[in-house]
Amino acid sequence: MKKNNLFKFICLTPVIVYAILLILLPLVYILFLSFCESDSYGGIIYHFTLSNYFTIFDITYVKIFLKSSLIALSSTFLCILISYPFSIFLRDKSEKTRNLMIKLVMVPFLTNSLIRTYGWIVLLRKTGIINSALINLNIIDHPLNLMYNNLGIVIGMTYTLLPFMILPVSSAVFKIDQSLIEAARDLGAGPISIFRKIIVPETISGVFNGSLMVFIPAIGYFFIADILGGGKAMIIGNLIKNQFLTARNWPLGSAISIFLIIVTFGLVQIYKKLGGKLDDLGGM
Amino acid sequence: MKNKVFKNIFIAFVFLFLYLPIIILVLYSFNSSKMNIIFEHFTLDWYKNLFDNRELLMAFFNTMLIAITSTVISTVVGVIGAVGLKKYNFPFKNLINNLLYIPIVIPEIVLGISLLSIYTLMKLELGLFTIILSHIAFSIPFVVVSVRSTLNDRLKTYEEAAHDLGASNFKTFFKITLPQIKPGAVSGAILAFTLSLDDVVISYFTAGPGSNTLPLKIYSIIKTGITPDVNALTTLMLLVTIIVLTTTAFIQGRKIMEAAK
Numbered sequence: 001m002k003k004n005n006l007f008k009f010i011c012l013t014p015v016i017v018y019a020i021l022l023i024l025l026p027l028v029y030i031l032f033l034s035f036c037e038s039d040s041y042g043g044i045i046y047h048f049t050l051s052n053y054f055t056i057f058d059i060t061y062v063k064i065f066l067k068s069s070l071i072a073l074s075s076t077f078l079c080i081l082i083s084y085p086f087s088i089f090l091r092d093k094s095e096k097t098r099n100l101m102i103k104l105v106m107v108p109f110l111t112n113s114l115i116r117t118y119g120w121i122v123l124l125r126k127t128g129i130i131n132s133a134l135i136n137l138n139i140i141d142h143p144l145n146l147m148y149n150n151l152g153i154v155i156g157m158t159y160t161l162l163p164f165m166i167l168p169v170s171s172a173v174f175k176i177d178q179s180l181i182e183a184a185r186d187l188g189a190g191p192i193s194i195f196r197k198i199i200v201p202e203t204i205s206g207v208f209n210g211s212l213m214v215f216i217p218a219i220g221y222f223f224i225a226d227i228l229g230g231g232k233a234m235i236i237g238n239l240i241k242n243q244f245l246t247a248r249n250w251p252l253g254s255a256i257s258i259f260l261i262i263v264t265f266g267l268v269q270i271y272k273k274l275g276g277k278l279d280d281l282g283g284m
Numbered sequence: 285m286k287n288k289v290f291k292n293i294f295i296a297f298v299f300l301f302l303y304l305p306i307i308i309l310v311l312y313s314f315n316s317s318k319m320n321i322i323f324e325h326f327t328l329d330w331y332k333n334l335f336d337n338r339e340l341l342m343a344f345f346n347t348m349l350i351a352i353t354s355t356v357i358s359t360v361v362g363v364i365g366a367v368g369l370k371k372y373n374f375p376f377k378n379l380i381n382n383l384l385y386i387p388i389v390i391p392e393i394v395l396g397i398s399l400l401s402i403y404t405l406m407k408l409e410l411g412l413f414t415i416i417l418s419h420i421a422f423s424i425p426f427v428v429v430s431v432r433s434t435l436n437d438r439l440k441t442y443e444e445a446a447h448d449l450g451a452s453n454f455k456t457f458f459k460i461t462l463p464q465i466k467p468g469a470v471s472g473a474i475l476a477f478t479l480s481l482d483d484v485v486i487s488y489f490t491a492g493p494g495s496n497t498l499p500l501k502i503y504s505i506i507k508t509g510i511t512p513d514v515n516a517l518t519t520l521m522l523l524v525t526i527i528v529l530t531t532t533a534f535i536q537g538r539k540i541m542e543a544a545k
Contacts, residue, residue: 007453011365012365012369022420026395030394086295089295104299105302106478107526115502118514216390217391217392220485222393223488237393241393244489265389281385
């Protein structure tokens with residue numbers, strides 16, 4: 001083998017083997033499973049059926065899809081609501097301070113997200129720190145129900161996924177040409193019209209990037225729903241988890257997963273249409 | 285002036301939101317009261333407890349082992365893969381490039397269950413090995429993307445110059461390419477390490493019932509009743525990762541200083 005070919009071989013073989021064995025094959029296999037039947041003992045019957053895809057449009061499942069999407073949308077919206085002012089206010093700082101602040105946004109990631117979610121129990125529960133503080137300050141008489149409901153899930157998702165919104169939004173906001181803003185100001189534009197006419201159009205692909213990186217995990221993070229939403233709360237993530245580990249109906253779980261993949265690809269297509277680059281999704 | 289104060293307060297509030305749960309956990313790891321409400325007085329008992337708790341320590345050790353192993357492997361595969369994918373053409377190159385985006389965009393749970401299915405199909409026993417394999421599976425694309433951002437046309441010119449001067453592919457890679465793409469490789473590695481430490485979902489599906497990792501351990505602890513040992517463990521884990529990161533940042537910073545001289 002020529003030396004040139006040897007180098008090519010060494011560079012490409014691992015990544016190709018990886019892409020085929022650990023990405024393509026698993027996805028093709030669950031696509032296959034989604035057309036199989038399951039027996040009542042958790043086994044798989046290799047018999048072609050479309051029934052799993054009909055089952056997911058059952059009203060009980062549709063309700064969970066809608067609720068899960070609503071929770072994910074609320075979390076995404078809250079993340080945008082926090083990230084925009086945060087990035088715009090940071091814009092005024094020196095580049096050094098800005099870089100430091102953005103690094104500090106990432107530091108909480110160095111602890112496991114389950115552990116941080118557990119930290120929220122201490123804060124949110126009825127006898128927790130927030131309720132105790134509010135009662136001691138005589139702001140409320142009775143403890144608020146901050147967790148074991150949908151509010152708890154939204155707080156947990158917003159908290160866990162916020163950095164994924166802050167990173168793309170702030171980098172888009174920092175890139176806006178200052179002279180553009182100054183010109184608008186000289187022509188008499190107020191802060192609101194500057195935001196609407198300059199900041200929003202210039203950052204829309206960054207916001208959509210962040211929204212993808214928040215919305216998609218927020219429909220799947222079952223552990224946040226488990227811990228902060230209490231036993232009854234279900235999002236799509238719990239549904240898939242239950243099909244695989246509790247109900248042991250792998251074909252149905254696979255069909256729901258394929259459905260999620262299709263939704264995800266649809267969202268990515270919209271992102272690309274808006275001028276977003278795929279590489280930016282992975283660049284944190 | 286008032287405007288500026290308001291802006292700073294807003295920024296401070298965002299950081300408070302991001303850090304509050306962590307500060308609380310660290311603070312209460314030194315609290316003598318078992319209930320996480322009132323701070324009684326300072327104690328190191330939970331740390332002592334932790335060092336007697338072999339299962340929890342084992343889980344911590346496993347988590348670190350998984351993070352380090354998967355980071356090393358995915359960085360190597362990701363770096364040479366990114367270079368190869370940029371440099372060479374081959375059949376189905378587009379397919380491979382597109383496949384690499386999938387772990388970045390699809391929900392983690394889908395990757396988790398599909399890996400679980402394929403391990404079951406291949407009759408691989410679930411355990412440390414399958415967790416490491418799965419962490420490699422979701423880390424490689426992030427390394428590739430990160431390295432790709434540092435592969436530019438100027439680098440191509442340098443590589444061609446090295447070739448013309450008679451350097452072999454391997455020599456060009458180590459002397460020209462690698463030093464140029466190092467920032468991308470380092471940030472890709474840090475990303476891989478962070479994602480591995482942070483992961484719950486994929487470990488949950490690929491760990492198997494017997495294997496002992498931190499997320500699973502803590503999951504069961506939260507469900508049965510919380511003990512402050514977990515707070516102590518969190519504090520230790522945070523400390524370890526901060527030391528690792530500041531050391532890398534320090535070494536990198538010094539190299540940049542040396543290069544500037």
